[in-house]
Amino acid sequence: MGDPESLNPAGDGRIMTEVKSIAVIGAGTMGGGIALTAAMSGINAFQVDINSEQLDRAKAYHAKTLARSVEKQRMTQADADAATKRITYVTDMSASSAADWAVEAATEHVEVKKKLFQAMRAAYRDDVVLATNTSSISITDLASAVGDAASRVIGMHFFNPVPVMKLVEVIKGLATAEDVTARTIALAERMGKTAIPANDRAGFVSNRVLMPMINEAFYAWMDGVAEPEAIDEIMKLGCNFPMGPLRLADFIGLDVCHDIMMVLHRELGQDKYFPCPLLRQLVTAGRLGDKTKRGVYAY
Numbered sequence: 001m002g003d004p005e006s007l008n009p010a011g012d013g014r015i016m017t018e019v020k021s022i023a024v025i026g027a028g029t030m031g032g033g034i035a036l037t038a039a040m041s042g043i044n045a046f047q048v049d050i051n052s053e054q055l056d057r058a059k060a061y062h063a064k065t066l067a068r069s070v071e072k073q074r075m076t077q078a079d080a081d082a083a084t085k086r087i088t089y090v091t092d093m094s095a096s097s098a099a100d101w102a103v104e105a106a107t108e109h110v111e112v113k114k115k116l117f118q119a120m121r122a123a124y125r126d127d128v129v130l131a132t133n134t135s136s137i138s139i140t141d142l143a144s145a146v147g148d149a150a151s152r153v154i155g156m157h158f159f160n161p162v163p164v165m166k167l168v169e170v171i172k173g174l175a176t177a178e179d180v181t182a183r184t185i186a187l188a189e190r191m192g193k194t195a196i197p198a199n200d201r202a203g204f205v206s207n208r209v210l211m212p213m214i215n216e217a218f219y220a221w222m223d224g225v226a227e228p229e230a231i232d233e234i235m236k237l238g239c240n241f242p243m244g245p246l247r248l249a250d251f252i253g254l255d256v257c258h259d260i261m262m263v264l265h266r267e268l269g270q271d272k273y274f275p276c277p278l279l280r281q282l283v284t285a286g287r288l289g290d291k292t293k294r295g296v297y298a299y
């Protein structure tokens with residue numbers, strides 16, 4: 001831990017509070033992973049969710065992952081206990097108002113997120129960065145919900161599973177201040193990640209490239225080029241993917257893949273981004289992947 005206060009990296013002389021605690025809004029897969037990764041990096045985390053059952057699931061995931069890390073000798077029991085103590089689970093955002101940083105990781109609905117951003121603006125101090133883990137919603141659009149706090153809004157896009165994946169894609173909205181970008185990169189690095197900035201265009205870089213590839217794998221299956229197992233094995237063995245694109249689609253959620261393609265289609269205005277009919281059909285049938293125990297594959 002360094003000084004509690006440090007000079008603004010933008011060099012404009014403003015004094016900023018060091019990030020000792022972050023509030024993670026949403027305790028789903030991504031929010032749970034972000035809070036755990038912060039705690040494992042020595043940062044206190046408020047895990048915020050209005051749903052107490054979701055908080056219980058996040059808590060169980062934290063306990064299981066920390067126990068696994070001790071078992072694998074990646075950390076000592078004392079460090080795991082310290083990480084556990086750093087996480088506070090709260091159902092009311094106001095109970096996290098002492099946080100020095102906020103990351104929203106709620107469901108991917110623009111209106112839900114805009115309401116949350118307004119609540120975050122009211123709940124936290126005026127120097128607190130208001131970050132979002134959105135995978136495809138425009139940062140500029142979310143920032144429009146918080147008036148002159150728009151300069152503090154930024155994308156901090158983690159990848160699933162958060163404790164394992166090395167990247168944080170940092171997305172600057174039109175109004176995002178330079179120092180906010182620099183502070184976001186610094187925080188991501190403290191969390192053990194490599195932070196790479198990108199601009200605010202639909203899908204940013206990761207999903208602009210990944211999702212059309214996944215969509216194309218559905219076309220390859222639909223057109224009878226090969227069965228899903230063969231498509232995935234070809235991409236694993238031939239292109240060194242850890243998971244084939246169809247297995248990855250199940251892991252991400254077919255509904256999420258579908259919705260991101262719809263965002264690309266709407267915002268970039270090209271037919272090539274329209275979701276494959278077979279992907280649409282599986283989503284309509286409720287076959288959403290791992291979370292419904294059936295997607296491309298049965299689990």
Ligand code: CAA
Binds near residue numbers: 165242256
């Ligand atoms: N939380 C914490 N740790 C986890 C984990 C989780 N959810 N899942 C796996 N791990 C750990 C395991 O504990 C294991 O470590 P140990 O063996 O030391 O215990 C390690 O990761 C490897 O796991 P496994 O042996 O179970 O399996 P694997 O080697 O096949 O790896 C994987 C699993 C890391 C998920 C790997 O298959 C992978 O990298 N897949 C691709 C994931 C990917 O592309 N993610 C990005 C999705 S896109 C996204 O998130 C953004 C978006 O906007 C849609």
